[in-house]
Structures are given as C-alpha cells and as structure tokens.
Amino acid sequence: MTTSSTSARPVSAMQLRAFDAPLEPTRIVPSAAGPGAIVADVTHAGVCGTDMHLQAGRMQIPLPVILGHEAVGVVRELGSGVTTDATGQRLEVGDAISWMSNIPCGQCFYCTEENQPSLCESRRVYGINQSSADWPHLSGGWSEQIYLQPGSTVIKLPEGATPDAVIALGCAGPTATHAMQSMAEPREGDVVVVQGSGPVGLASAMLAQLAGAAKVILVGGPANRLEIARSLGIGDVHVDIFESSAEERLARVLAETPGGRGADFVIEATGAPSAVAEGIDLARKGGTYLVVGQYTDHGTTMLNPHYITKKQLRVLGSWAFSAADHVQYVRSVPALAERFDLSALVTHYPLARANDALDDMRSGRTLKPVLVVGDAA
Ligand SMILES: [Zn+2]
Ligand SMILES: [Zn+2]
Structure with a gap:
C-alpha cells in the first residue's frame, strides 16, 4: 500500500532509439506505484522473434522504446488497492509474478460485445507500443524494473512454475x-x-x-x-x-x-x-x-x-491471446514442466548483452534467449 518505498535510484534498461541500430543502455528514474499499479523487479525477460522485427522497423512503434513484452519478476511495490492477482490470490511484496504483455482497452466492440479482447485494436503492449519517453517510462521488460499499469493481468507463479519454465516459451x-x-x-x-x-x-x-x-x-x-x-x-x-x-x-x-x-x-x-x-x-x-x-x-x-x-x-x-489465456497458460506450466524440460530451451544472457541475444536469435544459434536481470543474473 505504500507509495514511497521505491527508491529514486535510476534503474538500467536497454532501449531501442533508432531502427536497424543496436539497443543502447539507458538509466531511468522509476516512479512509485500509483493506485492500481505494481512496480516489479524484472528477473527474466524473453527475447522473441517479434523483437527482431521491431528492431528492424517492420512494425510502426513509437521510439525510444524499452523492448521486452515477455518477462517475469518479483513484486517490489503494490499501489493502493492492489491486494490480489488475477486469480484472486493474495499478492505481497516479494512474490514472483508473471504479467500479460498487453492491456486491452475494455471499451471497443471486440472488448465488449464480442468478448474477444485479443482482437482489440487499441491495446497497450509492454515492450512494443509504450514509448519510454512517456510516463511511466519503465514500460518494457528489458529493464531492471517495470511499472505495471492499472488493468494489467498479473498472476503469482504457481508452485512448480520456475521463472525459466514460464519464460521458456515466452509469448x-x-x-x-x-x-x-x-x-x-x-x-x-x-x-x-x-x-x-x-x-x-x-x-x-x-x-x-x-x-x-x-x-x-x-x-x-x-x-x-x-x-x-x-x-x-x-x-x-x-x-x-x-x-x-x-x-x-x-x-x-x-x-x-x-x-x-x-x-x-x-x-x-x-x-x-x-x-x-x-x-x-x-x-x-x-x-x-x-x-x-x-x-x-x-x-x-x-x-x-x-x-x-x-x-x-x-x-x-487465431490471433494473440487474452487475459484468460495468459492465466490458463501460467497455470499449465507446472504440468508442462513436469513432462518436458522447458529450461533446456533457454539460453541466458545478462541484460547488458541484449544485442548479443538478438544476434544469436537472428542467426539461429539459440532457440530461446532469455535476459537474466538483477540479482537473478
Ligand atoms: Zn478494445
Ligand atoms: Zn514474444
């Protein structure tokens, strides 16, 4: 419930400033979690084929942007009013969590009448269409911290779902x-x-x-x-x-x-x-x-x-996924991880080596590069 526990220490992030150019490290002063929001320490962030397309300028996105639409982390600060995750489980500082990459508008035809939020045309997507020039700045996963805006779908990692297993398949x-x-x-x-x-x-x-x-x-x-x-x-x-x-x-x-x-x-x-x-x-x-x-x-x-x-x-x-699909997927990770060694799909890189991770994905050297951030590195 506090809004003052986030230190004003700037946090490191990898930013895309220009298309067809390497990402550049940057430091951003985090904001305290406002009502309905969560500030999380990112621990693992996936590198996805989409990130290569974004870097190459194949999608219209605002720059600069902190990439990273797939990530998991730990709750650092809960904004007022946030007491549970998307499944109603109690949420506390220090809990390992996963969050859905996008926030549908909740108002358009697809969000309301069709009940197909994956078709929403004005979704806010972390690491894609939220520029780091705009508040709350920390809106991508390739960063030490992320500001999870009100309306985000957040789920506590179930027992048997390690961060590596959850992120192994990414989006x-x-x-x-x-x-x-x-x-x-x-x-x-x-x-x-x-x-x-x-x-x-x-x-x-x-x-x-x-x-x-x-x-x-x-x-x-x-x-x-x-x-x-x-x-x-x-x-x-x-x-x-x-x-x-x-x-x-x-x-x-x-x-x-x-x-x-x-x-x-x-x-x-x-x-x-x-x-x-x-x-x-x-x-x-x-x-x-x-x-x-x-x-x-x-x-x-x-x-x-x-x-x-x-x-x-x-x-x-089939296009993208909804909050219900994200929750359903995270809940299925323990069963998947029990049958398949998901972590074997993953290759770790420190956050600062995000460009190497992108290169290795492009060349096919790795199946799933994952940036390991902060204390988890
Ligand atoms: Zn919508
Ligand atoms: Zn992805």
Whole structure:
C-alpha cells in the first residue's frame, strides 16, 4: 500500500532509439506505484522473434522504446488497492509474478460485445507500443524494473512454475493456449500435425500431447531444432522440411494416420504462407485446420479452396491471446514442466548483452534467449 518505498535510484534498461541500430543502455528514474499499479523487479525477460522485427522497423512503434513484452519478476511495490492477482490470490511484496504483455482497452466492440479482447485494436503492449519517453517510462521488460499499469493481468507463479519454465516459451505459450484451448481443441486420441518447430510450434505440440493426442507429428526444421524437440519428448514423429518434399511429407503423414486418412487436427505455426496449402492436404476429411503462425504479412500464396469444401474442413485463425489465456497458460506450466524440460530451451544472457541475444536469435544459434536481470543474473 505504500507509495514511497521505491527508491529514486535510476534503474538500467536497454532501449531501442533508432531502427536497424543496436539497443543502447539507458538509466531511468522509476516512479512509485500509483493506485492500481505494481512496480516489479524484472528477473527474466524473453527475447522473441517479434523483437527482431521491431528492431528492424517492420512494425510502426513509437521510439525510444524499452523492448521486452515477455518477462517475469518479483513484486517490489503494490499501489493502493492492489491486494490480489488475477486469480484472486493474495499478492505481497516479494512474490514472483508473471504479467500479460498487453492491456486491452475494455471499451471497443471486440472488448465488449464480442468478448474477444485479443482482437482489440487499441491495446497497450509492454515492450512494443509504450514509448519510454512517456510516463511511466519503465514500460518494457528489458529493464531492471517495470511499472505495471492499472488493468494489467498479473498472476503469482504457481508452485512448480520456475521463472525459466514460464519464460521458456515466452509469448508463444499463451498464443498456443489461445489457439488450442479458446479457438479449437484437439480431442483425446487425435493424430495432430504441427507445422513449424519454433516456439509456437513447440508449445502447440506440447499442449496437444498434454491434451491426450494419440500422436503428434512435428513437421519443421532445421535439424538441430527437431533434435532438441526429440530429446525433450516434444512430438512423437519428427519430419524435417529441409530433407523432404511436400509429396514425401504428405505420404509420411498419411502413413502415420489410421486408414491413411490424414490428420484429425493440423496446426500451422510456420509463418510461411505456402505452408497453408500443404496443411490443408495433411488434414483428413472433417478435420480441423488451425492457422496460428501467420503473424506478419508475407503476402499471398497459391491454394486450392476446393479441398476445404471437399474435405468439409474446419479452418480457423487465431490471433494473440487474452487475459484468460495468459492465466490458463501460467497455470499449465507446472504440468508442462513436469513432462518436458522447458529450461533446456533457454539460453541466458545478462541484460547488458541484449544485442548479443538478438544476434544469436537472428542467426539461429539459440532457440530461446532469455535476459537474466538483477540479482537473478
Ligand atoms: Zn478494445
Ligand atoms: Zn514474444
């Protein structure tokens, strides 16, 4: 309830000041937590494919900005009126917490009438569209502290959910949760194909396995990624797209499904437009095709819509995630972490080496760079 415990000591953060340029370290004087807000000490912050796009100037965002839309930390200060997390659990200074990257407006058509806040067009997103030039300045996770504004979805980490496990999948975890639990769910016993072995693909494969899929066929690459997936038990069958043709992949999937019918449930998590026509081929008649990976606009592709009709295919898109998905995802981390060694996906970097982390992600040297901040470093 105090508003004076935050020291005025400036905190370190990594700031994007110009597109196509390295991030620069900066120091910012933090504000005390106002009513409804929380000041948190960041302990772990994920580096995501989106951050590479932001740095390259592929999205319209205000500069300067402290990047970091995926992070976990510890409550440093609770503003007046903040007593519980999003699930009603009591919240205290020192609690390890996760927060959702965005705050929907709560007023638009999608927030109110449609009840689809992931489609809100005026979401405030930490680490993306909140400039560090504007109060409260500390609005990104690549920083020693973050100011969690009123309306943020904050959840205390459940037992069995270490910060590394929560951040290992980053925003891919709640993204896959929204797709596979809010939009369409595989049924127990389904044969599931996941196209793509990046974080969204791996998260989708794991969630399908937890949901009781009879078999998960992971179609992706390069080989080292599939090897990591195989060694962690993510997916049952692994098909390397760099070592196979589309015809070979189709033959392989048909051979792996009962009666050679094709997959009951196909998830696209590649971001490549051409994968969509192939996904339609891999699904059985009456199956479900969930398109999750087309996050940036890479243009058009050739596909034959006859097969959507002929197969009576259920084709669904899924965009981002809501507060409920974020909470649901964090709650599922202990079960995920028990079955899969999530921390094996992560490579740690100190905050000051954020540029190296971005470079290593760009070159594919690491699957999931995570900046470890402050005392956790
Ligand atoms: Zn809205
Ligand atoms: Zn992300």
